Amino acid sequence: MTTTTDEVNGLSPASMAAQTGVSIDTLRYYEREGLIDPVTRASNGHRRYSSDDVLWVQVLRCLRDTGMTIEQLRRYCELGQQGESTESERRELLETHRREVEAQIDVRREALRLIDHKLTFYRREQA
Amino acid sequence: MTTTTDEVNGLSPASMAAQTGVSIDTLRYYEREGLIDPVTRASNGHRRYSSDDVLWVQVLRCLRDTGMTIEQLRRYCELGQQGESTESERRELLETHRREVEAQIDVRREALRLIDHKLTFYRREQA
């Protein structure tokens, strides 16, 4: 993750992968799928990711990690490209996902209860 | 989910699916994969699920819903079949998964923060 002088105009794919935790292949895949705007290139055609790209990929990762699908993310990106008129739809999309994430937390809290119940059983057996 | 008199000796696959939220196909799949002990059969060869089966499938569902893989669940089941001597390993497996679930909750809490941040932005724009 050492930033070389080559990277004054953006991060190399390898550095980007290191910074975001998203593999080079996956970064290219996201770009193909329209989840990342076409990345600027160095003179040799290699990608150079901007700091905005870093922030955006971190958002993507956050949303993916919480179960938003590629399809939904693509929709969200499309709306972003279509300008301000789509803001209310984007907001709705996020609000829907927010409820989804809260539901996921509830499921997991319930799971913890069940696991703890089982664990007290195992611990009793072993005492 | 109406319990017919036919089902005094156990639930039909359809009722089981209704009760657990796990499809008939998936129930068979779990049985094939060793996640459910071979289910008792009616005289015509049809499965009859016991109330213990119901409880167990609910546990399976809970663990699956929180990301435990089929492979891990199979391991857990194998240990269960091998008797008391495996209890400490089962406990470890659950404790590991417990930590996993807590990490999932943390990821989701972070996601909520990010989503809320974005939402305040959209709401400000719209005000």
Place this chain on the structure above:
DNA sequence: TCTTGACCTGGAGTGCGCTCCAGGTTGTTC
């Protein structure tokens, strides 16, 4: 000049967890 390494492209392959299908049996209903 040759090699090496990081990257490029389009497209094929992979792993997981189901989900569906064809062809068959059984039991009930008209």
Place this chain on the structure above:
DNA sequence: GAACAACCTGGAGCGCACTCCAGGTCAAGA
């Protein structure tokens, strides 16, 4: 006794999100 519904089996197929691959370009170092 014909039709229908619910189930059975082994095995094929599917959708998703990557992940890998072959074959190529380019720039820097020995």
